[in-house]
Amino acid sequence: MAISVKNYTNRYLVLAILVIMAIWALLFYALLMDEVYDNVDDGLKNQKIEIIREAFKDPSVITDNKTYGINQFIIREVAPREDLDKNHFSRKLIYMPYDEEDEPYRILSTGFFSKDGKAYELEIRTSTVEEDDFLINLAISLSVLYIVIVLSIIIINHFVLRNAWKPFKETLRNLSQYRFGESKSFQPVKSQVKEFEELNLQIAKMIDRNEMVFEDQKRFLENASHELQTPLAVSIGKMELLLQDEAFNESQLKKLAEAKQSLHRMVGLNKSLLMLSRIENHQYNQTEKIDFNALTKNLLEELEDIYTYKEVQVSLEDKGIFLADCNPELAQILIGNLLRNAIKYNKPQGQIQVVFSERTIRIANDSLGEALNPKYIFERFHKGTQDSTSNGLGLSIVQSILEKYPYLTIQYQFIHNQHVFDLIKN
Known part of the structure; x- marks a missing residue:
């Protein structure tokens, strides 16, 4: 499912910030703890130097600190060894009565030789950072910071992107309202964003090219149709003259009549194809509110001679007025094709029922x-019956007209041995 640019940007920014802050938090924690232990270790080493100096000055320091006291160090006599004076650091949890829990301590273990040459082990300890508490506090702080940053970005993005993308949305709206043959219906939108300015420029160029192609195609179709109509009309006229010639026998006259009928079909086909082309090229863009009830009744009056000749009975039932926005010429073609089909493919002494309502x-x-x-x-050149006089474009033209108006649809049913077409307003 497609999402807006703003939501798309926010989604990846939120994920990117989360990953960056998580990596940064781990590195920050590791570096900070390393720095803390470095400082603590430096303090322990300085304290070691001070204690050894005092032990050389005052031997009682050695004898009075055999257990941990206020000074947080002990001195024990040990056997001499080569690495006695090396520093060994360790961590240990020690129970603290005040807190009633174990607290982390940093311990320095080393040694020295007294004035009399005896070897002593010196162990100094000092409390240090509680890593678990520090980690929890760091996580809480970073979570709050993350939420603040994300909310700030979303709010800033909302206002910045709304203003930045406003020209783009106007361009889309203008494009949706653009129609072939109405180049002025698209108005480029000025923008401070370079990419949108370039987009508008390219769209304007594309529309100009399309308009030129559209005009060329329209002129070609009209000229081609005119050029076809003229020789067809001449041929039909000559056929009519030949049919009046008494020199032809009945068989020849029959063939001439069939040829004339074929020419009439070609004329109808040419007109239908031209009509389809004009519809698909959006040459009928003007619309107005059409009263389809009145339009249908007027068309039935025009077709009265045809259905009367076939002895077809027409009944009308008004349950409401069907009003819709449509091009007047297309509305007439739409209803006219449906009525002509109903007459043409009706049985002798058959019936046609036309029922009007507000939506159908x-x-x-x-x-x-x-x-x-x-x-x-509704496909082109499809014939429901093997009728040589049909060009198979009547219902295709109906479908092409309705594609211009999404709020109008047509449905076909076969009910009680009747072909039923419903024009529906959604």
Whole structure:
């Protein structure tokens, strides 16, 4: 699932800071404890020198300190050895009555020779840092610091990124509102961020290129359609003249009629393909509130001669007014194609029911055959029946129109031997 740049940045900053602070805490703890023990050891060595000096001056120092007392050192007579004067440091937990618990001590063990040549062992101890308490306090302090840093970064990021990304969001909003053929619908947004300025520049260049290609394509399609329509119209006119020529026999006239019908199909196909191209190239961008009830009734009046000729009965039922924002021309093509299909693929003396409500227009017609396949009926050049007069683009045009308006959808059902198309407003 996609997340915003702000949350994406905060996520990795929080993790990075956590890792960095954890590593830093371990290094800091190790270095600090090393420094503490160095200082304690230096103090013990200085104390050793002072005690040995006093022992040479006053031999009673040796005899009076055979057990730990206030001075925190003891002197014991030992057998002479070569490494007697070497320093040996150790740590030990010693019970303290005041605290009623064991406390950590640093102990220096060494030795010296007295004036009379006897060997003595000197052991000095001093309390040191409680590592476990220090570690807990360090962890608490770092946790508080981590929370403060993270909250500060989130707050700072919120305000800084909000201002920094504001031009980018405006650019996205302008892009979402941009439509082909309306280059002025995209307005570049000024920004103090260099990358966003570059982005706006490249988008503007891309739109200019697309507009040029769009205009070239539109002119080509219109010119191509016009160039096709002219020879087709001429050919149909000549066919009509030939059909009036008495020199042709019935078989020849039949073939000429079939050729004329094929030419009419080509004219219809050319118009349908041009219409699809215009729809997909967003040449119908103007919209207004359309009363589909009134539009449908007007179209039925125009088609009255056709369905009357086929003896098809049309019934209307108003349960509400279906209003939707749509291009007027596309709305007429949309409903017109559905009504023409309902008439064309109806059985003789069949019925067409049109039911209006606030959210649905249902157009149902009696079927000549079986149900259509919902997966394919809206595909281009798909024919539900083997009708040589159909170009298979009627419902494809309907689908292309509805793709421009996400709040409108169409559904097909086969109910009680009727083809049922529901235009639904979401």
